[in-house]
Amino acid sequence: MGTGRTAQPAATATLLVAEKDRVADDVVALTLVEPGGGRLRDWAPGAHIDVVLPTGEMRQYSLCGDRFDPFAYRIAVRREEGGRGGSAWLHDSVRTGRLLPTGGPRNTFPLVPSEEYVFIAGGIGITPLLPMLAQAEVLGARWTLHYCGRSRASMPFLDELGRHGDRVRLHPRDEGPRLDVAALVAAAPAEARIYCCGPVAMVEAVERAGAPRPAGSVRAERFSAAQQPAPVRDAPFEVVLARSGTSLTVDPSATVLQALEGAGVRVLTSCGQGLCGTCETTVLEGRPDHRDSVLDAADRAAGDCMLVCVSRACSDRLVLDL
Template identity: 55%
Template structure:
């Protein structure tokens, strides 16, 4: 099953505003250099930011989906990261041209009577437009928002307008988030959306094991290390249906790397199984899913896979490439 996607083309934009939203968090407002309307998007969508040197990083859209004149993203500077966030903070100033790809949505907001939102740090970004949409639809909702300190937590001013529906819990003031008290067992008709660092997602997922299927939806910044390690194991063959070529995928090499080495052009972004850009149709064979995008039902169907991290459960896969 393909994921919702308004537009996956590339766009040449310019930085219209640059705002310090929290400690080490900068918000960038992007617009078309000639004021043209931008493609529509829905809450949960992200952009691929195409940086110099071939770096591609994806960031959640956190502005107003009804505003076709600008897109807003927020970027946390990660000192021990891979260099993308540092480059954004250093180089992207007002007036700087930027290239983006998208929007693409692998974390859509499903209709529901009520919602529980849980955000950790910069994980608030995809939830901001979701909260606005839930409010506009008249759905019941609550947000639990944690971070290191108030100064490190972006968009507190915007969230203050929602009053008691928002619970802000900086760790230096309140300690760890009270997930048990906030989540308990969601009422029927309630969906839980969570985004943040891996320990938070793992803790929420552990509490959600007994909930009805598709109650909990999460978005990850990175693939869990267990998935990364497992994704390197086992050799198998990949048949490219469009050319008929058969490729050997060795241990330690991804399908994405292997097909690119064979000269096949494939879109990708995160290379960690979290953005959905490299989703590829599976024509035959059983994928060994290692992504954080597909639902349990989509994994069981085996119709598509994220070729940057997922592998094969058998000796061969046939892909629509």
């Protein structure tokens, strides 16, 4: 992810659950509409929305419906046993006719033009890739999808994917050996762009195998934040807010976001884990210590933005466009 991102400020809207369907074992799809029947905000493949839980917390879900339908969004949610409660609430408590506060759409996983794509999905990671397949069709691009899961019963949207014939390769674990993603990436044509969404182990294997490929040709979205090494520095650092000249000290035990909020500075935030891109902030001076799972190598090297919920500073001082 990263270069070419189309992340936008979160926009709050209350949407109506028009349909709720079981699409696989422990997976439901929700169709959301504007309560008055109005038009929804446009979006592009890779975009997600925030769903606000009764606790005020937010969860991010990829849009997986028809991007050319201006009146409906579709998301799919896998019930996560032992999760943080959002998926269980959407499965057990949300019914057709319920109003859901939402934010977005925002896109940190955009599909860039290419003549050929290799898509790799693991489980519910199929959701952001579904609109990408439709877009690849519109573009007339060559593409293949490799879709992994525990079993066919656990893999949503197989009926939809069936119309694409042998361009979709299914890899249920209970029917054969695990997909060798490293070999798949190594064998991909040099000009192909590779998109992956799935469990951390799958994403990391794809990223390792894709490291020798041209910058930006391998893009991935994660279910959970990547493991990060220790911060570059364990000493306090200064954050200067360029618009007001206010200077803040960020202690080792606090995040930049916490320091900003403590000073009364409002920054849009959602996941708090460096996954969704909501809190991306422009850096005017200084060198960030990037600790997110959104920015790619080019963005990190440029050093002109950071996700303040998790990232810190390599330099003694950061100047932010706030």
